[in-house]
Amino acid sequence: MHRFPYLALLLIFFVSLPATANRFADVQINATPLADNLYMLTGSGGNMAALVTDDDVILIDAQYAELADKIHAKLAELSNGKALGTLINTHMHGDHVNGNSALKPGRIIAHTNVFKRLSADASFPRSGLPTETFVSELRLNLDGESIRLEYLPPSHTDGDIIVWFEEKNVVHMGDMLFEGRFPFIDLSKGGSVRGYIANVAYVIANIDDNTKVIPGHGALTDKAGLQRFHQMMIKTLALVEQQQAKGLSNEQIVAAGLGEEWQAWHWSFITEQRWINTLLQAEPLSR
Numbered sequence: 036m037h038r039f040p041y042l043a044l045l046l047i048f049f050v051s052l053p054a055t056a057n058r059f060a061d062v063q064i065n066a067t068p069l070a071d072n073l074y075m076l077t078g079s080g081g082n083m084a085a086l087v088t089d090d091d092v093i094l095i096d097a098q099y100a101e102l103a104d105k106i107h108a109k110l111a112e113l114s115n116g117k118a119l120g121t122l123i124n125t126h127m128h129g130d131h132v133n134g135n136s137a138l139k140p141g142r143i144i145a146h147t148n149v150f151k152r153l154s155a156d157a158s159f160p161r162s163g164l165p166t167e168t169f170v171s172e173l174r175l176n177l178d179g180e181s182i183r184l185e186y187l188p189p190s191h192t193d194g195d196i197i198v199w200f201e202e203k204n205v206v207h208m209g210d211m212l213f214e215g216r217f218p219f220i221d222l223s224k225g226g227s228v229r230g231y232i233a234n235v236a237y238v239i240a241n242i243d244d245n246t247k248v249i250p251g252h253g254a255l256t257d258k259a260g261l262q263r264f265h266q267m268m269i270k271t272l273a274l275v276e277q278q279q280a281k282g283l284s285n286e287q288i289v290a291a292g293l294g295e296e297w298q299a300w301h302w303s304f305i306t307e308q309r310w311i312n313t314l315l316q317a318e319p320l321s322r
C-alpha cells in the first residue's frame with residue numbers, strides 16, 4: 036500500500052538532484068573578439084565583456100559563483116595569466132552579480148543603488164559587495180583605454196549603468212537590452228517602462244552604424260538591432276494603450292494578445308502575457 040508513493044518520492048529525488056547539481060556543469064565560457072583586447076563573454080546568465088590592458092583585466096558582470104573557475108580560466112587565456120583587477124556590475128540582478136565574491140577581483144564598481152540593494156540582502160556575500168560606487172558617471176583611464184560608466188534613469192531597475200568603450204566604439208548595455216526578445220522590467224526594484232524605452236532611445240541617438248552593442252541577454256547586435264527592439268516596445272505599448280482607451284479590462288487585453296507580428300519576441304521568461312502585464316503598468320503620461 037505504501038510502497039508506491041515511497042518509490043515515487045525516491046525517484047523524484049534521484050531524478051531532480053543531478054539536474055540541480057549539474058546546472059552549470061556543461062556551461063562553457065565563450066569569448067567573441069570585438070576589438071583589440073576587448074571581448075564579449077557568454078556562459079549562463081547576463082552577457083559579460085572583458086577588456087585586457089597592460090595593467091589590468093576588467094570584467095563587466097559576473098554571472099554565477101559556480102562559473103567563477105571557468106571565467107577565470109577564460110580571462111587567463113585572453114590575458115596571458117593576468118589577475119582580474121576590476122569587476123564592474125551593470126546592475127544588481129543575481130545573474131550579473133552572483134559571481135562577485137567567488138571571482139575575487141581587486142575591486143568591484145557599481146552604481147550606489149546596486150550597493151544599497153545588495154547590502155540590504157542578508158544572503159548576499161559581504162565580500163561580493165561593490166567597493167567603489169558612483170552616482171551619475173565614472174570614467175576609468177587605463178593604459179590609454181577609456182571606459183565611461185554612465186548611469187541612466189530608472190528603467191530595468193533603478194541602478195542600471197551602461198558601459199562605453201569609447202575608442203573601440205562598443206557599448207555594453209546590460210539588461211537595458213534583451214536582444215530579439217521581450218525585456219524584463221523589474222518594477223519591484225525601481226524599474227520603469229517609459230524610462231526603459233526612453234533609455235534605449237537615448238543610446239540609439241548616441242551610437243553610429245558601426246557601434247557594436249552588447250546586450251544583457253541575447254546575441255551581439257548593432258544600432259539597427261537596437262532600433263528594432265525600440266520599435267517593438269513603442270508599438271506594443273501603443274497597442275495596449277489603444278485597448279485601454281477602448282475600455283477593455285486588463286484581463287481582456289491579456290486575452291486578446293499582441294498579434295502575430297510580435298510572436299517571435301516571446302520567450303520562456305518574459306512570455307507575451309508577462310510582457311503585456313508589464314506594459315499595463317506603464318506610468319501614465321504626464322499631460
Ligand SMILES: [Zn+2]
Nearest residue numbers: 126128191210
Ligand atoms: Zn537584470
